[in-house]
Amino acid sequence: MKINPEEYIGKSIFITATNTNVGKTYACEKFLNHFAKAGLRVGYFKPIETGVENNTPLDGSKMLNLVKKLNPDFKNISVNDCVPYQFLLPASPYVAKGNTYIDIEFLKEKKEYLKNFCDVLIIEGAGGLMVPIKKDFFIIDLIKEFRTKTFLITPSKLGSINDTLLSIEALKNRNINFSFFINLYEDVDSFEKVSKPFLIDYFETLNFLQDL
Ligand SMILES: Nc1ncnc2c1ncn2[C@@H]1O[C@H](COP(=O)(O)OP(=O)(O)OP(=O)(O)O)[C@@H](O)[C@H]1O
Numbered sequence: 001m002k003i004n005p006e007e008y009i010g011k012s013i014f015i016t017a018t019n020t021n022v023g024k025t026y027a028c029e030k031f032l033n034h035f036a037k038a039g040l041r042v043g044y045f046k047p048i049e050t051g052v053e054n055n056t057p058l059d060g061s062k063m064l065n066l067v068k069k070l071n072p073d074f075k076n077i078s079v080n081d082c083v084p085y086q087f088l089l090p091a092s093p094y095v096a097k098g099n100t101y102i103d104i105e106f107l108k109e110k111k112e113y114l115k116n117f118c119d120v121l122i123i124e125g126a127g128g129l130m131v132p133i134k135k136d137f138f139i140i141d142l143i144k145e146f147r148t149k150t151f152l153i154t155p156s157k158l159g160s161i162n163d164t165l166l167s168i169e170a171l172k173n174r175n176i177n178f179s180f181f182i183n184l185y186e187d188v189d190s191f192e193k194v195s196k197p198f199l200i201d202y203f204e205t206l207n208f209l210q211d212l
C-alpha cells in the first residue's frame with residue numbers, strides 16, 4: 001500500500017495493534033520519519049500510557065524527542081501534552097488508573113490542540129484494540145470517538161493469523177476504516193512458510209512496515 005503523505009495533511013492516524021509489544025511505537029517512528037521526509041510537519045499523541053517508569057512515559061518521551069527533531073513547531077510541546085494520562089502500573093488503563101477519571105472529551109480537545117502544531121498527527125494506542133479504559137469503553141471505542149484513519153499493526157510470529165483476523169473482525173464490527181501493516185520482526189525466517197501462505201491467499205496483498 002502506497003502511503004501518499006499529501007493525503008494525510010490535516011489528518012490524524014491512530015496506530016493500534018493486535019496486542020501490546022507488537023510494534024506500535026516502532027510503527028509510529030516509521031510513519032513519523034516517512035511523513036517528515038515528504039516535508040510534512042509531524043506530531044505525536046499517546047493519550048494514555050501505562051508502565052511509566054520513574055515519571056517518564058517511555059513511548060511518549062521517545063517519540064516526542066523524535067518529533068522535536070523533525071518538526072520545530074513542536075518545540076514548546078511537553079511530554080504531558082503528548083501523554084495526558086500516565087500511570088505506573090504496566091497494565092490496562094482501566095486497572096492502572098486506580099480512581100483517576102479518564103475524560104474522553106478532554107482527550108479529544110488535546111488531540112485538536114496538538115493538531116495546531118503539525119500537518120499530520122500520529123496517535124498511539126495502549127496495548128491492543130480491546131484494552132479497557134473504562135468498564136465498558138475500550139481502545140477501539142476511543143478510535144471511534146477520535147474518528148481517525150486507523151492503521152492496525154500485526155505481528156509476524158506464529159499466532160499472527162488468529163490475532164490479525166480477530167482484530168479485523170472487531171474493527172469491522174464497529175465500522176472503523178483501517179489498513180493493516182505486518183511488522184516483520186518475530187519468527188521472520190519461518191513467516192514465509194508458516195503464516196504468509198494463508199495471509200497472502202486470504203488478503204491477496206500484504207503491507208509490511210519494512211516497506212515504508
Ligand atoms: N521491526 C522491528 N525491528 C526492531 N525492533 C522492533 C521491531 N518491532 C518492534 N521492535 C522492538 O520490540 C519491542 C516492542 O515494540 P514496541 O515498543 O513498538 O511495541 P508496542 O506495541 O508499542 O508496545 P506497547 O503496547 O507497550 O506500546 C521494542 O523494544 C521495539 O523496539
Ligand SMILES: C[C@H](N)[C@H](N)CCCCCC(=O)O
Nearest residue numbers: 020050051090091092126127
Ligand atoms: C504496559 C504495556 N506496555 C501497555 N502499555 C499496556 C498493555 C495492556 C494489556 C492489557 C491486556 O490486554 O491484558
Ligand SMILES: [Mg+2]
Nearest residue numbers: 024025059124
Ligand atoms: Mg508503544
